Amino acid sequence: MGPHTSADADLAILLGDRVVTDPSIAASYAADAYPQAAALDGTEFTxxxxxTRQDVEATLRYAASHRIPLVPQGARTSTxxxxxxxxGAILLSTELMTSIEIDPVERIAVVGPGVINTDLKAAAAEHGLAYPPDPAxxxxxxxxxxxxTNAGGLCxxxxxxxADYVRGLEVVLPGGEFMRTGRxxxxxxxxxxxxxxxVGSEGTLGVVTEAVLRLVPLGDPAxxxxxxxxTLEGTLGGIAALRSTRHxxxxxxxxxxxxxxxxxxxxxxxxxxxxxxxxxxQSDRPGHAAEDVQGYAALLTSAGATxxxxxxxxxxxDLLLEGRRALNPALKVRGPRFIEDVCVPxxxxxxxxxxxxxxxxxxGLEATCSGHAGDGNLHPCFFYDETDPASLAAAERAFDELVRASWELGGTLTGEHGVGQQKAPWLxxxxxxxxxxxxxxVKALFDPLGIMNPGRVYN
Ligand SMILES: Cc1cc2nc3c(=O)[nH]c(=O)nc-3n(C[C@H](O)[C@H](O)[C@H](O)COP(=O)(O)OP(=O)(O)OC[C@H]3O[C@@H](n4cnc5c(N)ncnc54)[C@H](O)[C@@H]3O)c2cc1C
Structure with a gap:
């Protein structure tokens, strides 16, 4: 199948088979995991x-010289x-840049941006090391x-x-210049x-093409x-009780x-x-996990767990976590929803x-409230009826009110998912x-043409 936009044709000369020319394959890159993402078809972007880094450089040079918006893409799980x-944008996917090099003496990994998080964990574990960040x-x-996105997660x-694990980066800047940061x-x-x-710049400043990441010794199995x-009040009392533990x-x-x-x-x-x-x-404290979980169980029982x-x-x-793992698919099946990411003390x-x-x-909405309680970071969801404009408007108001309630409590509108398109109006x-x-x-210094992921973070 031939190119379907003029950018496709020009880029295909520069980059050959790196450019996706089949609109049905291109269409699979249209959406991320944002429930409200607009549906575009594969002919509306490239x-x-x-x-390689050279592919990224050529693409960013082309985007700058033609002033074409560019969306960096990883695995498209952004919510x-x-x-x-x-x-009209170029979607630049780094999913095929999957090199992993582990240096067990320095306890670092040097990786391509497309490496899947659990693949890095598995590669580090072969050396008795761990890469802790673990988004769900x-x-x-x-x-x-x-x-x-400066991703967080369960641990x-x-x-x-x-951010606590990134020591250095190789990035390609808008216009195609390449820069190494850190050490x-x-x-x-x-x-x-x-x-x-x-870290956390959401593709608005440049494209990460390699990262130097800190590793730590592997803990015990959790x-x-x-x-x-x-009651919910009792559950919150349990969280407070856990704050008293030394471990x-x-x-x-x-x-x-x-x-x-x-x-x-x-x-x-x-x-x-x-x-x-x-x-x-959970506890993964080497040599003491069993003792810790008994201690946590006693604390939670005293706090009212039945x-x-x-x-x-x-x-x-691991089996006890199965229900938690089912949460995201269960909420998706439950119906249309706005996903919050608020974080409070x-x-x-x-x-x-x-x-x-x-x-x-x-x-008059249904809501769920779950998440990373140990960090004060929850992902409340407001569900709405997409066939009823009043229900949608009510969910939009609820989303806004919860952001404001989080600010009142000394918190932030986003603990880990980032601002993206969804929360740009509140930034x-x-x-x-x-x-x-x-x-x-700072944004203008790196991206004077404003072509890097426009409308995301800043609107
Ligand atoms: C079921 C589910 C559970 C989740 N749980 C968590 C969780 O526990 N904690 C958490 O923090 N998040 C969570 N997320 C959100 C999401 O997985 C994270 O934000 C994740 O870090 C996004 O990674 P990705 O590779 O999918 O990036 P994408 O979604 O492809 O992109 C995310 C952002 O990164 C930019 N980007 C991607 N690659 C590059 C690159 N090479 N250079 C520059 N910019 C780039 C994009 O432009 C975009 O701004 C969850 C999502 C889902 C669907």
């Missing part, structure tokens, strides 16, 4: 699948519309996307987020932290406690009653239908959960004029 197609999408998402409560060494303070600037509480859990996840109901409607994962909430808690299961072998421990989590349910009730208010002006100046 897809380039880069294999905020940060990686979905724009009309770890088996699908790429390191390039993780860096560009951040103990291990931190992606391979454990320490280094030469100049401004441009590596940190690129063991799990699953605690069922009769930080490696995972603290919350499911509220409506989340549990959605999971049970999706499949029988053994949760009681009348539970007010469930906490999943049913506490402790898995003291890794296989059973852990001590104010109870107020955040109350706000979710109060806002939903006031607008200016969260940052304030002084910071926004500096952020816009």
């Amino acid at each position: 897809v380039v699948r880069a294999r 905020t519309g940060a990686a979905c197609a724009l009309p 999408s770890a088996s699908m998402c790429s390191i390039g996307g993780n860096i560009a 951040c409560v103990k291990y931190g987020v992606t 391979r060494t454990a320490k280094g303070v030469a100049g401004y932290d441009l590596t940190g600037l690129f 063991l799990t406690v699953l605690a069922v509480f009769p 930080t859990p490696s995972l603290v996840e919350l499911l509220d009653g409506p989340s549990i109901a959605a999971i049970q409607a999706y499949g029988d994962y053994g949760f009681p239908q009348d539970a007010g909430g469930v906490l999943l808690v 049913d506490v299961a402790v898995a003291d072998d890794p296989t059973e421990a 852990v001590g104010r989590l109870g107020e955040l959960v109350s706000a979710v349910h109060e806002i939903a009730a006031r607008h 200016a208010e969260e940052l304030g004029p002084a910071e926004l002006a500096r952020q816009r100046a």
